[in-house]
Amino acid sequence: MARIVMKFGGTSMAGTERIRTVAGLVKREVEAGNEVAVVVSAMAGETDRLVNFCREAAPDSDGTEYDVVVATGEQVTAGLLALCLQGMGCPARSWLGWQLPIGTTGRHARARIGEIDTDALTAAMAGGSVAVIPGFQGMMDTGRVATLGRGGSDTSAVAVAAAIHADRCDIYTDVDGVYTTDPRIVARARKLDYVTYEEMLELASVGAKVLQTRSVGLAMKMGVRIQVLTSFVEYGMAPTRGTMIVGESEIEDLKMERHIITGIAPDKNEALVMLIDIPERAGNVADIFGPLSEAHINVDMIVQTPTRGDDLIDLMFTVPQADLAQAIALVEAAKDKIGYDRMTHNTHVAKVSIVGVGMxxxxxxxxxxxxxxxxxxxxxxxxxxxxxxxxxxIEEDYTELAVRVLHTAYGLDAEVEGADS
Amino acid sequence: MARIVMKFGGTSMAGTERIRTVAGLVKREVEAGNEVAVVVSAMAGETDRLVNFCREAAPDSDGTEYDVVVATGEQVTAGLLALCLQGMGCPARSWLGWQLPIGTTGRHARARIGEIDTDALTAAMAGGSVAVIPGFQGMMDTGRVATLGRGGSDTSAVAVAAAIHADRCDIYTDVDGVYTTDPRIVARARKLDYVTYEEMLELASVGAKVLQTRSVGLAMKMGVRIQVLTSFVEYGMAPTRGTMIVGESEIEDLKMERHIITGIAPDKNEALVMLIDIPERAGNVADIFGPLSEAHINVDMIVQTPTRGDDLIDLMFTVPQADLAQAIALVEAAKDKIGYDRMTHNTHVAKVSIVGVGMxxxxxxxxxxxxxxxxxxxxxxxxxxxxxxxxxxIEEDYTELAVRVLHTAYGLDAEVEGADS
Structure with missing residues (x-):
């Protein structure tokens, strides 16, 4: 017998037919003798609908009433899943954020999970009842409803798993695991059996579609073993094995043969900024990056050319494309201070990363x-x-080619039946 | 300064544009120096959507999880109205059923309101904050969310008004008051300034579109003064005076000239059942109506013909059309016991009622x-x-004619400008 947390995202909860499939997956685990808590997202599209209502009502708010509104999406799916399970003869009840409670801290609409009171929860689970918990929400110590910010349901699931010392946190989604790279780019991308927390965090641009980064960080901190797998199975069927996200030591204990490189992550969301002919002078770099840092603009790659004998250097760095306009404005505002000759930028670039504990x-x-x-x-x-x-x-046009070349170079290509490999 | 409860129904809350109009009406009352609590329904159509989800998930449930799901409709509108008010610079916060709490008793999905804890509520109102309360819901002493059954938001408003000793409970809806009869039948129907609780209850078939019967009964019991008025005013404009529903003594104190008859109510939902040639025998009537009563079928009108010398009588009675099939089955099951010769029924009948304390x-x-x-x-x-x-x-075909004839006979027709009346 194991104690497990199962988490289902918005596409898995989109409508009663899908929720019934989810209930089937939950019931399988119960019938296998496990104690089960389920964390659910709102139906796909529902949170957007509620957020739009709030924006129309009052664009600037402190988030308290926004939270009252948007938290309802998960309350609906939690109730419906409990209903489905009851209808299948599987005892279940919903536990709303304020009923446990799941304590939250910080600001409304972007709260952080604090203490989770698990007494009632574990007692109910031990009594054979499936605990259905709406993700993404909790309660401030003011007694007000709070939400964790978009994508917070993964974090809820990991936090609940940590609080009840679950053996595993299964995160069901619309993909069947974490791949060596985007299968739309490399047809022979392989699903990974195991990934370390650190690798998962670095693979974010591949993993973003799969798991919220914040939840991986929390799982690493709390030692929660995550499995990513798909909920899109025929009703009554077992899901296929997904990808386990665990600590490095667990993988070492398995004494598995691992590739040096675990995955390859393309990222087209960076923009390159180049400053030409900057006088070589102490403090110049601080004058450039200080204002960007204050504006919470995340500078990723920085390359400084060596001086060419004329005491002038060039500097290039990347920022997220969404922050490019602001970054340019900030650097221009400091032009006299920095003394650079001219600034150019290029959005047609891509970052390609190879990730692996083995390196x-x-x-x-x-x-x-x-x-x-x-x-x-x-x-x-x-x-x-x-x-x-x-x-x-690299230049953006070469992104897919680079990913394919590297996928082959590091021996990651899956073997294809009937083909030489 | 007065303390008032304002209640807005689903059509008044249908979308952020309508909610903004509602916020304008609330703000007017606040600026007039009043302490205001607002009770809101879900957006029109939303509760149906949620109920359908529940039916699809599990048709037979004990109501606990159904309540978790359907209570979200009012939570959304409560949050949105608080947001709108805040956006207009009017301090406001939502108070969910479990936050006050509004205690409920009885069964889930059809709970009754019990104790309402008003300490936090009245303190907030006294501090100048509008209290926005989702109607239709409360909390059982098990800590579970409960709902009152369809149309329960009117009852919530009256219960809150009673609990905080409000001077008035303004129920905003899509009609501008209670009329002497259905204006679609009688063009010269008049809006009433005052109606007694008892008259309002008897006018239910006219009033059903306006107020839930249960809320009128509660208002009568608790002495809550209700005003029915329309929320469909241009933004920023004052609403027109509606109809006050009060006790008889308040109307007497006004020493107003009142008509003997207050209103005329047509009702096409009754069906007539006739039993022919029943042996005249003690206990026969009990054999007929006992089973109907046990099945909670509401028998309204009963007419027994006098014996014709052959010791046989006829009996006719009316039941709601929705219960007709069940009523017929129950009477047929008791045929041998009752000994009637034959049974007929007629759904093409209508009940027309004249109502007035003056009679x-x-x-x-x-x-x-x-x-x-x-x-x-x-x-x-x-x-x-x-x-x-x-x-x-009467025969159903004559319904509208009868209502018009009676409306004139009792002097209820409104005077029409420029016409002889």
Whole structure:
């Protein structure tokens, strides 16, 4: 017998027919002898509908009443799933955020989960009742309803799993796991059996479709084992095995043969800013990046050219495309101080990252990357590295080619039946 | 300064544009120096949508999870109205059923309001904040969300008004008051300035579109003064005076000239059942009506023909059309016991009622009715009377004619400008 948390997203809860399928998956786990808590999202599209109502009613609010409105989406699906389960003869009840309660802190509409009172919950689960919990919400110590910000249901699920010491947190979604890269780019992308928390965080641009980053960070901190798997199975059928997201030590214990590189993540949301002919002077770089940092603009890659003997340097850096206009304005405002000659920018760039815990212990990982890209004539505009990631900035047009080339270079291509590989 | 409760129905809350109009009406009352609590319904159509979800999920449930789902409709509008008010610079907050709490008793999905804790509410109102309360819901002493059954928001408003000793409970709807009769039948129907609780209850078939019967009964019991008025005014404009529903003594104190008859109510929802040739025997009537009563079928009018010398009588009675099939089955099941010869029924009948507190002190009210109908050749199939109501059963085709004839006979026709009246 295990104690598990199952989490279902908006597409899994979109309408009573889909919710019945979900109830079937829950019932399977109960019949296998498990204690089950389920965390649900609102029906797909419902939160958008409610958010729009709020914006129409009053665009600027402190979030307290916004939370009252948008928290209803998950309340509806929690009640409906409990109804479906009861209708199948499976004891169940909904536990609203204020009923447990799930304590929250911070600001309304972007609250953080605090203490979760689990006494009633675990007692009910031990009594054989499925606990259905609306995700994305909790209660402030003022007694007001609070929500966690968009995508918060994954975080709710991980927090509940941590609080009740669940053996596993199964996050059901519309994909069947985490892949080595986007299967729309590389047909031979492979579903991963295991990924470490750290890798999952670095693969965010691939993983964003699968899991909210915040929930992965929380799972890593609390040691919650996550499985990502699909809820799109025929009614009554078992789901196929998904991807486990766990700590590095658990994977080491399995003594599995792992690839050096776990996944390849393309990201087309960066923009490149170039400052030409900056006088080489102490404090110049601080004058550039200080204002960006104050404006919470996340500068990712930075490349400074060496001086060419004329005491002038060039500087290039990337920012999220959404922040480009603001970044340019901030740098222009400091032009006299910095003393650069001219600024250009380029949104037709892409960042391609290779991620893998294995690269810590392997030399030559970067060389393989640079060689593979050079062989196809793909120019590298900038490079950034972390312990388990190497990112290169390239021209946007080459993104898919670069991902495919690297996928093959690191031996990630799935074997295709009946084909040489 | 007065303390008032304002209640807005589903058509008044249908979309943010309408909710903004409602907020304007609330703000007017606040700026006039009043303490205001607002009770809101869900957006028109929303409760139906939620009820359908529940039926699809599990047709037979004990109502606990159904309540979790359907209570969200009013939570959404309560939050949105509070948001709108805040956006207009009018302090406001929503108070959900579990936050006050509004205690409920009885069964889920058809709960009754019990104790309402008003300490936090009145403190907030005294502090200048508008209290926005979702109607139709409360909390059981199990801590579970409960709803009052369809149309329960009027009852919520009256209960809140009673609990906070409000000077008035203004119920805003899509009509501008209570009329002497249905204006679609009689063009010269008049809006009433005052109606007693008892008259309002008897005028239910006219009033059904306006007020839930249960709320009128509660208002009578608790002495809550109700005003029915329309929320369909241009933004920023004052609403026109509606109809006050109050106790008889308040109307007497006004020393107004009142008509003997207050209103005329047609009702096409009754069906007539006739039992022919029943042996005249003690206990026979009990054998007929006992089973109907046990099945909660409301028998309204009963007429027994005198014996014709052959010790056989005929009996006719009316039941709601919705219950006709069940009523027939129950009587047929008791046929041997009752010993009647044959049973017929007729759904093409209508009940027309004249209602007025004034008839208590005036003789000849019934005669005027019978004479007026006879003059138009309208046959009376049955008669039933109460202290302030006389009902006649007639052929359905004559309904509108009968209502017009009686409206004129009792002097209720409005004066039309430029016309002789």
């Amino acid at each position: 810590k212990s392997h030399a030559g990982v970067a060389t393989t990357m640079f060689d593979a890209l050079a062989a196809r004539g793909i120019e590298i505009l900038a490079i950034a590295t972390s312990e388990i990631k190497i990112s290169v900035l | 208590k002190s005036h003789a000849g009210v019934a005669t005027t009715m019978f004479d007026a109908l006879a003059a138009r050749g309208i046959e009376i199939l049955a008669i039933a009377t109460s202290e302030i109501k006389i009902s006649v059963l």
